[in-house]
Amino acid sequence: MFEGxxxxxxxxxxxxxxxxxxxxxxxxxxxxxxTGSFKDLGMTVLVSQVNRLRRLKRPIAGVGCASTGDTSAAxxxxxxxxxxxxxxxxxxxxxxxxxLVQPIANGATVLSLDTDFDGCMRLIREVTAExxxxxxxSLNSLRLEGQKTAAIEIVQQFDWQVPDWVIIPxxxxxxxxxxxxxxxxxxxxxxxDKVPRLVCAQAANANPxxxxxxxxxxxxxxxxxxxxxxxxxxxGDPVSIDRAVHALKATNGIVEEATEEELMNATAQADQxxxxxxxxxxxALTALKKLRDQGVINKNDxxxxxxxxxGLKFTQSKVDYHSREIQNMLCQYxxxxxxxxxxxxxxxxxxxxxxxxNI
Ligand SMILES: N[C@@H](CCOP(=O)(O)O)C(=O)O
Numbered sequence: 001m002f003e004g005x006x007x008x009x010x011x012x013x014x015x016x017x018x019x020x021x022x023x024x025x026x027x028x029x030x031x032x033x034x035t036g037s038f039k040d041l042g043m044t045v046l047v048s049q050v051n052r053l054r055r056l057k058r059p060i061a062g063v064g065c066a067s068t069g070d071t072s073a074a075x076x077x078x079x080x081x082x083x084x085x086x087x088x089x090x091x092x093x094x095x096x097x098x099x100l101v102q103p104i105a106n107g108a109t110v111l112s113l114d115t116d117f118d119g120c121m122r123l124i125r126e127v128t129a130e131x132x133x134x135x136x137x138s139l140n141s142l143r144l145e146g147q148k149t150a151a152i153e154i155v156q157q158f159d160w161q162v163p164d165w166v167i168i169p170x171x172x173x174x175x176x177x178x179x180x181x182x183x184x185x186x187x188x189x190x191x192x193d194k195v196p197r198l199v200c201a202q203a204a205n206a207n208p209x210x211x212x213x214x215x216x217x218x219x220x221x222x223x224x225x226x227x228x229x230x231x232x233x234x235x236g237d238p239v240s241i242d243r244a245v246h247a248l249k250a251t252n253g254i255v256e257e258a259t260e261e262e263l264m265n266a267t268a269q270a271d272q273x274x275x276x277x278x279x280x281x282x283x284a285l286t287a288l289k290k291l292r293d294q295g296v297i298n299k300n301d302x303x304x305x306x307x308x309x310x311g312l313k314f315t316q317s318k319v320d321y322h323s324r325e326i327q328n329m330l331c332q333y334x335x336x337x338x339x340x341x342x343x344x345x346x347x348x349x350x351x352x353x354x355x356x357x358n359i
Pocket of ligand 1 (some may be wrong): 174
């Protein structure tokens with residue numbers, strides 16, 4: 001059905017039917033992992049290192065992060081496994097229930113704060129400057145060391161061929177730099193002879209990098225991020241802005257954005273091919289759609305879309321979409337359940353109508 005490796009698969013139907021006959025659309029699924037997102041890759045490295053430092057009697061009382069949901073899930077899981085206290089700062093009412101329950105269940109100290117992610121980030125930086133809490137956000141390079149392995153895996157999975165494009169959703173922006181580091185390492189080691197062009201995809205409601213790119217890198221201004229279904233990237237003042245710009249400049253990269261309607265439609269289209277994608281994957285797919293329409297990405301270009309988290313973390317957004325309960329959104333691909341009387345005749349009527357084209 002999905003050809004390729006279990007976490008890097010050829011999205012054949014999606015590419016051919018929805019992206020103008022693309023022959024080489026691939027998805028690197030980083031959400032098939034212990035806590036359901038790419039954050040696991042870097043957090044294992046960071047928490048292992050903290051564990052080592054604590055064994056060496058370094059004064060680390062716990063590990064902390066600000067999070068939009070995925071980082072806190074990974075941090076709390078690995079800390080719990082190692083018996084290290086974890087402290088997570090979350091923006092109240094801005095993350096999915098599935099993500100909120102992860103650190104709670106893992107025994108973290110969860111502070112639900114009446115601010116946005118950027119406010120949480122500022123606070124955790126202040127707190128970790130005062131208390132012996134080790135900061136686990138992606139400005140810590142240990143995280144990137146782990147996350148860059150996804151890029152190395154991609155070239156390995158393509159038998160050391162480099163894709164033409166890699167499209168990555170971006171919020172706090174550590175991940176795009178991590179991918180760049182991974183690809184660049186392969187090039188430096190002589191395993192491959194080039195790096196792919198990187199595309200960073202942002203939600204239009206949280207798009208400081210996109211605006212910066214559009215100003216031709218002249219004028220970076222943090223924004224106040226508005227609500228987006230792509231809640232994990234609802235970030236207006238990304239900590240890794242400089243690293244991301246470096247990665248994009250070095251790869252002749254591009255930044256694109258997706259409106260709420262675009263990202264939800266793209267997610268629904270991907271789901272119709274069996275992907276059950278997270279909304280952030282929808283942001284990346286929208287970027288691909290725009291770049292295909294502009295003729296920037298060609299139909300034979302080998303293109304990898306990075307799917308950052310498991311769709312099961314974001315079921316509420318799918319429920320809202322399929323029940324057409326989103327204000328000012330057509331929900332073009334909604335597939336609501338059909339309420340039908342429990343008798344043979346009524347069921348047959350519905351099915352015959354539904355299957356009329358195939359019977
Ligand atoms: N999307 C992140 C935000 C925190 O960013 P990080 O780059 O420091 O992990 C999350 O899932 O919390």
